[in-house]
Amino acid sequence: MSIKKQPRNSNLPADVTSFVGRTDEMRRIRSVLSHARLLSLTGAGGVGKTRLARAVGADMHRAFRDGVWLIDLTTVPDGGFAEQAIRDAAPGPRNAASVEEQLADRESLLVLDNLDYVGADIGQRIADILAHCPDIRILTTTRSALGISGEYVLQVRPFAVAGNNNKGDSKSSDAVTLFRHRAQAVTGLGPVDWNDSELLELCSRLEGLPLAIELAALRTRSMSIREIIDGLKDRFRLLKGGPRDLPRRHRSLTALLQWSWDQCNLGEQRLWAYFSVFAGSATLDAIVAICGSTTATAHPAELVESLVQRSILVCEYDEGVSRFRMLDSMREFGLLMLSGEDRNPNSWQTNRVRSRHMEYYLGYAADAEKSWFGPNQRKSSTGVGKEIANIRVAFEHALDDSRTCGLAASVVADLWFYWIGCGHLHEGKIWAERAWTRVNERGVQSEARTLWTLGWILLITGEVDRADWCLRTCLASAGRENDSRSAAFATALLGAVHGFRGDAVAALASYQSAVDDARSRGDQMATAIFLYQQAEMYCVFGYFDQAEESCNQCAEICLNSGDRWCLAYMMWVRSLIHFMKGETESSGTLADEALSIMATVEDHLGVTLVGELLAWIATADGEFPKAAALLAATGAYWGTAGSPLMGFDRLHRHRETSMSRLTRELSNADVARATAEGLRAGVEGIPGLARPSHDELNTPSTLARKEQTHPSQSDVHDAYPGLAGLTNRERQIAGLIAQGMTNKQIASSLIISRRTVDTHVAHILAKCGAQRRSEIASLITSESVAR
Structure with a gap:
């Protein structure tokens, strides 16, 4: 951060305020301009394109024999006057016949600022300069790329609020640093001891947009940080009053966005307004479905492309799918435009678009539920996770109207797998209670x-x-x-x-x-769920054979359906059976396998249940620090869920037994150390806590267990590297499957029970996404050939 002096061979204005951040962007710009001749900085209004371009020019002026020259096109009435503006500012003889002749033998960087004002004509003018002036390089600032040959484009984004280390540290946050500097300038105070969390919250609410941050900083003359945050409920009233030496459009957030709005054609304005009902990001399919019949002037996909080019929408890629989002300031301005001249948030036009949005996302949730039990399980759950912000908006809209609040109750039920299977219990409870209360208040029939x-x-x-x-x-x-x-x-x-x-x-x-x-x-999903829960009941009441039989029946359904979630719970129950029978080694093996699946389906409850069981096993095996860390991690989850082990006394007694033994076996310092480790890890860290450390791998008990394994186990691992997701025992059994052995033959060969082999085969098929044993053999054969 610095205030740079004006270079001598340049017309760049001297800085009057400090330049903050943008280190990475400046490095990239210098790199591009070292081999490219045209670079356009694009981005939303107020993101700091002009300031960045001028900072780059000042930084690079020594690299150009004839200097760096700024051409501000803000006051140019149209493209026809652009050439004269360039000639007036650029080096070279003013009496040359053309701008190309004026610059022909010059080695300069031209900074063409605010190209949006001069329209499309400027693109051809720039192309001619580059074609005839080989030592000229051009840096432009614009909302939309020029679309000419040789153009490189760098999108300038708002500051990352979390800070350069992504840890929520205000001292490393360029957004917070900018706010501090501008606020100290207007208040005339030295460094102010503002609350770091409030500063981060404010800059986050402003989405790191430099202009919005600078306008908010002006309010520190009469408002506290908390008051400024609260005032953002009406951000357009709050964020105004910028310095008079700034262009008029930069003196308030409203003026900036109104200028951007005026640059759009009718179709672009409509899509901007309609997109404002979305929350977070949206796919192109969703935009087309919701806005398709309302934009009229062009196909929505074309308008989306136009708004991306104008930096109104931001395009991001998520696992190969394009998603589009809009800064909140632009979204709120779009809502104002959608509400009409009377600024009525419930105007017929607003309600029409909101209703289409509601229908689409409630339908999305229903479709996700239908496809969840089966091979598309992870796709369904991750898809809902990406769309949950929009589903929330749809839920709220449905809940507000007695004609649709029954639909709000339905979507709660459609998302049962998201609440329960993906660990979002608290939100699910809130939704369900609100929906049930509302339908009863209004006497609406609900499911x-x-x-x-x-x-x-x-x-x-x-x-x-x-x-x-x-x-x-x-x-x-x-x-x-x-x-x-x-x-x-x-x-x-x-x-x-x-x-x-x-x-x-x-x-x-x-x-x-x-x-x-x-x-x-014929309800396969319900049958599988009820079977694993029935097995759990059999187990805790000591009916182990019946519990195993229910597990077997559940596994068969899961394998035939391609389900992994129920399969993982069945494995947890089977591990619990072995633990309660005193078979901690086999219980640990099953629990490890269950945990690997639970982690892949991102089921926080399941991960916690397995982690809890692994803590009991570790306690029984004398691995006390590991047990203490696991119990701390699971305890953190139970604290937020409401009750340890769901209040199930017959399970909770095992937790109490483990904790009692740990307090006897470990010193207070060891307990504190392990507890801190578990709390730091949390639910997401349970798989890491459960894995044996490097030192544990060669303990006498571990070596003894290794000696009991089949001697060809490591050979199987080396032979089939494509099966890296399997455990060692599963790789061994996969190799025997490939040799054509039946489960009974495998059990006899490895001296284990037939039921254990059945379970391992089920896991192998699930992890490899296979339906039949022959597919495992084919996979192993293909891996061997490839090797």
């Missing part, structure tokens, strides 16, 4: 499935009595609606209520009824 979704969430958070009420109400409602699927879910989850209360007979009877009903309807 029973909203209640079993809420009941399931309440069970997980340990609110058993409330869950009981929800599920019984759901059962009654499902009977009136003839909704057998909701009735089955309510029945199964009531089985969990009975189990949590210690009534094994009622719990197991409820689950068996739910399993039978789901099977009779």
